[in-house]
Amino acid sequence: MANSSPTRIQINNRRELVLETAAGFFVRKGFNGTSIRDIAKAAGMLPGSLYYHFPSKEALLVAVFEEGVQRISDAVDNALSACPDDAWARLQIACEAHLATLLQGSDFAHVVVRVVPHDAPGAEQELVILRNAYEARFITLVEALALPPGTDHSLFRLMLIGAMNHAPLWYREGQETPASLARQFITNLRFAQDIGNSDIKEQT
Amino acid sequence: MANSSPTRIQINNRRELVLETAAGFFVRKGFNGTSIRDIAKAAGMLPGSLYYHFPSKEALLVAVFEEGVQRISDAVDNALSACPDDAWARLQIACEAHLATLLQGSDFAHVVVRVVPHDAPGAEQELVILRNAYEARFITLVEALALPPGTDHSLFRLMLIGAMNHAPLWYREGQETPASLARQFITNLRFAQDIGNSDIKEQT
DNA sequence: TAGAAAAGCAAACGATTGTTTGGTTATTGA
DNA sequence: TCAATAACCAAACAATCGTTTGCTTTTCTA
Numbered sequence: 001m002a003n004s005s006p007t008r009i010q011i012n013n014r015r016e017l018v019l020e021t022a023a024g025f026f027v028r029k030g031f032n033g034t035s036i037r038d039i040a041k042a043a044g045m046l047p048g049s050l051y052y053h054f055p056s057k058e059a060l061l062v063a064v065f066e067e068g069v070q071r072i073s074d075a076v077d078n079a080l081s082a083c084p085d086d087a088w089a090r091l092q093i094a095c096e097a098h099l100a101t102l103l104q105g106s107d108f109a110h111v112v113v114r115v116v117p118h119d120a121p122g123a124e125q126e127l128v129i130l131r132n133a134y135e136a137r138f139i140t141l142v143e144a145l146a147l148p149p150g151t152d153h154s155l156f157r158l159m160l161i162g163a164m165n166h167a168p169l170w171y172r173e174g175q176e177t178p179a180s181l182a183r184q185f186i187t188n189l190r191f192a193q194d195i196g197n198s199d200i201k202e203q204t
Numbered sequence: 205m206a207n208s209s210p211t212r213i214q215i216n217n218r219r220e221l222v223l224e225t226a227a228g229f230f231v232r233k234g235f236n237g238t239s240i241r242d243i244a245k246a247a248g249m250l251p252g253s254l255y256y257h258f259p260s261k262e263a264l265l266v267a268v269f270e271e272g273v274q275r276i277s278d279a280v281d282n283a284l285s286a287c288p289d290d291a292w293a294r295l296q297i298a299c300e301a302h303l304a305t306l307l308q309g310s311d312f313a314h315v316v317v318r319v320v321p322h323d324a325p326g327a328e329q330e331l332v333i334l335r336n337a338y339e340a341r342f343i344t345l346v347e348a349l350a351l352p353p354g355t356d357h358s359l360f361r362l363m364l365i366g367a368m369n370h371a372p373l374w375y376r377e378g379q380e381t382p383a384s385l386a387r388q389f390i391t392n393l394r395f396a397q398d399i400g401n402s403d404i405k406e407q408t
Numbered sequence: 409t410a411g412a413a414a415a416g417c418a419a420a421c422g423a424t425t426g427t428t429t430g431g432t433t434a435t436t437g438a
Numbered sequence: 439t440c441a442a443t444a445a446c447c448a449a450a451c452a453a454t455c456g457t458t459t460g461c462t463t464t465t466c467t468a
Contacts, residue, residue, distance in 0.1 A: 014445080030323055032236035036426060048428075049446050057426065116318075116373075119234055155388055158374055159367040166366025169320075176359075184359055189392060218415080240456060252458075253416045261456065 015053045018043050023064045023107035031061055031119045058123040061115065062130075068108035069130045072101040076137055087144040088190060091160075094141055096182035098164055103171050103178055113165045135161065160189065219257045222247050227268045227311035235265055235323045262327040265319065266334075272312035273334045276305040280341055291348035292394060295364075298345055300386035302368055307375050307382055317369045339365065364393065 021043040025034040036057055040047045054060040079097035083090050101109045112134070117127035142157040163185060171181075225247040229238040240261055244251045258264040283301035287294055305313045316338070321331035346361040367389060375385075 028322070030234065030236055030320070032234055033323055035424075037424085046447055046449095047426085048448080048450095051427070052445060114320075116234070118232070119237055151392065152388060155380075155385070156392055158370065159389060159392060162367040162370025163363040164366070165370065166362065169366075170362055181359070184356060185363060188355065188360055188363060239454075241454080250417055250419095251456085252418080252420095255457070256415060 014043070014045070018045070018050060018053055018060070019064055019067060019108075020106070022060055023068070023111050026061065026064060027107045027110045027114050031115045056122075058120045061111075061120050062123050062126050064108060064111050065115075065127050065130050068110070068112040069134045071105060072098060072109040072112065073134050073137070075101045075105070076134075080137075087141070087146070088186065091138075091141045091145065092182050092186040094137065095160070095164060095185055096179050099167060099181050100178035102164070102168060104173070110168060113168065156189070160185065218247070218249070222249070222254060222257055222264075223268055223271060223312075224310070226264055227272070227315050230265065230268060231311045231314045231318050235319045260326075262324045265315075265324050266327050266330050268312060268315050269319075269331050269334050272314070272316040273338045275309060276302060276313040276316065277338050277341070279305045279309070280338075284341075291345070291350070292390060295342075295345045295349065296386050296390040298341065299364070299368060299389055300383050303371060303385050304382035306368070306372060308377070314372060317372065360393070364389065 018039065022034070022039045025038050025042070029038070036050055037047045039060075040050055043050075050060070054063060075097040076094050079093045080090060083093045102113060112131055115127075117124045117131070120127065138157050138161060139154075142153050142160070145153070145156075147153060147156060167181065222243065226238070226243045229242050229246070233242070240254055241251045243264075244254055247254075254264070258267060279301040280298050283297045284294060287297045289297075306317060316335055319331075321328040321335070324331065342361050342365060343358075346357050346364070349357070349360075351357060351360060371385065
């Protein structure tokens with residue numbers, strides 16, 4: 001007997017639907033702005049039914065966070081696996097994957113950026129650990145850079161992450177692509193020159 | 205008696221206390237994570253009493269936003285008024301004032317960065333207008349820069365604002381000052397060199 | 409000195425919150 | 439065939455939510 005027959009019952013078959021629905025609400029309404037009833041109704045279920053899959057609203061957020069961190073981590077890792085060893089090129093590739101997942105992927109990764117862990121006090125530590133585990137990639141990537149002497153690599157990384165995670169607030173699909181954004185992000189942080197600034201007195 | 209001094213009644217004498225208390229909660233708990241009862245209790249009043257000063261919870265948020273935008277605007281404008289230097293110096297001074305208000309000032313300015321306007325749907329437009337009115341300063345400041353040819357000034361500005369507004373999430377008082385942060389922010393975006401990267405072959 | 413306005417208290421309103429409980433249906437392995 | 443389990447429904451729970459109403463106290467003005 002095959003242990004996975006075509007008529008096999010789909011275990012937790014609507015768990016994913018609940019997760020996706022929740023991610024959408026958490027992104028658009030925030031954690032505290034979303035009610036269990038919002039999610040249940042949009043998923044075609046009753047409020048109490050969610051508690052078969054998740055023991056609490058905060059546990060649901062953690063599950064969404066886990067999926068978001070998993071997806072954006074996979075995207076970045078996968079992009080880096082087929083990338084040259086040049087530190088700047090690797091960072092740019094990672095930024096492109098980060099932005100693509102954040103701006104064009106599902107809502108899961110967006111939740112990780114949008115929802116601040118302290119909004120769910122009981123799950124705060126878990127959420128911070130998850131996000132830190134992902135962002136650790138950028139510690140390595142930025143430390144591999146040969147930055148000008150005296151540059152604080154940590155601050156450089158925080159600037160970059162801040163700039164990237166701010167993108168969902170202004171990004172509109174159509175004009176710019178994650179790839180073009182990543183290229184410009186890195187260019188602005190790498191090639192920014194003081195061309196023509198040494199004796200600039202005024203601009204119009 | 206110390207409290208029976210005036211010949212004039214103190215109009216709205218506790219309105220400021222309510223505003224400050226609300227700002228604190230909005231920063232630490234978010235808008236939807238804060239209840240009217242939270243604010244009232246911390247301000248030593250009853251929940252209903254807040255409605256003498258503000259017609260609704262969203263109107264209270266708008267008032268906090270207005271105060272926050274006012275304070276950070278004043279800080280930046282005041283810093284710029286004594287800085288007729290070149291464009292980069294002016295931008296750095298503005299960043300320093302922005303960061304100082306955000307990280308070391310009252311909670312008012314922090315609310316403007318922490319609370320996303322859509323969390324209060326009925327006040328969303330008003331909140332966006334307020335924030336845009338402030339951020340317009342950086343449009344001018346960044347457009348005055350002589351950036352490398354082909355640089356998107358708008359994206360440059362969004363990077364900088366994203367990096368700065370991300371700071372409250374990692375800043376810890378003691379080591380770095382707003383001034384040192386602003387200097388490094390600008391340095392990273394201006395003087396970033398490709399030192400040690402001359403062996404780069406190509407970028408996509 | 410009378411009275412209007414400011415400021416807030418006390419108490420409740422209906423609605424919504426996260427969650428629980430017990431029952432129901434469908435599918436499974438034995 | 440049958441008990442077990444997955445998955446969900448139906449209905450309610452106490453608590454909390456933003457807000458309203460009516461009343462009281464204080465203070466300034468006319």
